[in-house]
Amino acid sequence: MTTTGELKKLKIIAYSDPQFNNPISDIKEFITLMNPEKYTFHYKIAQDTTQAPGTSSPAPRFAAIAPEELELDFVFDRTGVIAGKETTKNGVIEDIEHFRKVILDYNGTEHKPNYLKIAWGSLLFKGSLTDMTIEYKLFRPDGTPIRAIAKGKFKGVVEDELRAKQQNNQSPDLTHTRIVKAGDTLPLMSFRIYGDSKYYLEVARVNKLINFRKLQIGQKIFFPPLQKQQ
Known part of the structure; x- marks a missing residue:
């Protein structure tokens, strides 16, 4: 960088x-x-700590x-x-x-x-x-x-x-953006966003990454909505 x-x-x-x-x-x-x-x-x-009827303490x-x-x-x-x-x-x-x-x-x-x-x-x-x-x-x-x-x-x-989209985890219009930090890898960043690292190849394709194993600190990565990965 x-x-x-x-x-x-x-x-x-x-x-x-x-x-x-x-x-x-x-x-x-x-x-x-x-x-x-x-x-x-x-x-x-x-x-929300509202206590349900019949319970001893709120979850x-x-x-x-x-x-x-x-x-x-x-x-x-x-x-x-x-x-x-x-x-x-x-x-x-x-x-x-x-x-x-x-x-x-x-x-x-x-x-x-x-x-x-x-x-x-x-x-x-x-x-x-x-x-x-x-x-x-x-x-x-x-x-x-x-x-x-x-x-x-x-x-x-x-x-x-935008707030409505953020509170709807399945929104097709919301794209996540992350800045690469020291120690980040594309599979790790994909896991943080999607809860599964298997989408990293699709993320690499969307971002047109030729060598996704060598991310640069400060680089901006776009993570498209999960439902578009399926």
């Missing part, structure tokens, strides 16, 4: 609709000052897969030590106001904060803010903040049509 080595900054774009078709034109995208050292995903499985049953959640930290700095972010009269106040306008502003059409697309490298997250704290770390003698860290939590958004 080849990389250009070009520095790309994490950016957040605000949208007015959950289909992410309409970026909000009067809000400039937010580009982070420093790329995050890490980001964290949380996944939850909702279970947890799968109910749904909750939307994924993302945690990110953002650094704001106007101390003058970072190139391109010189000191200003108001310190980091204007930077944080722009940040708040993108991720926290109330969307009058949807009656909720903006829908957000967060992009950086292989990270592409669509969702909205659920929680944010801002810690001001450094000040001028007059109290103007010149360094701050914002901690944001975001909940993923899945369009209604």
Whole structure:
């Protein structure tokens, strides 16, 4: 896998609709000052613990897969030590106001904060803010903040049509996509998707893989619906 080595900054774009078709034109995208050292995903499985009549205890049953959640930290700095972010009269106040306008502003059409697309490298997250704290770390003698860290939590958004397909395991329209990681093989990845590794040859054919034994880390593999394998 080849990389250009070009520095790309994490950016957040605000949208007015959950289909992410309409970026909000009067809000400039937010580009982070420093790329995050890490980001964290949380996944939850909702279970139905309703107790059946005549039983002593409920047996947890799968109910749904909750939307994924993302945690990110953002650094704001106007101390003058970072190139391109010189000191200003108001310190980091204007930077944080722009940040708040993108991720926290109330969307009058949807009656909720903006829908957000967060992009950086292989990270592409669509969702909205659920929680944010801002810690001001450094000040001028007059109290103007010149360094701050914002901690944001975001909940993923899945369009209604796609959610319905995801909850229907036999949907002919849903295709899984996976990124190859270290140690992955096509039979192993097929087993994870289908519960059986025997479909790996069909997956290789769909992806036009000449040598499926030499997958590249970072390579994108498409897994068509199981019923099309039969």
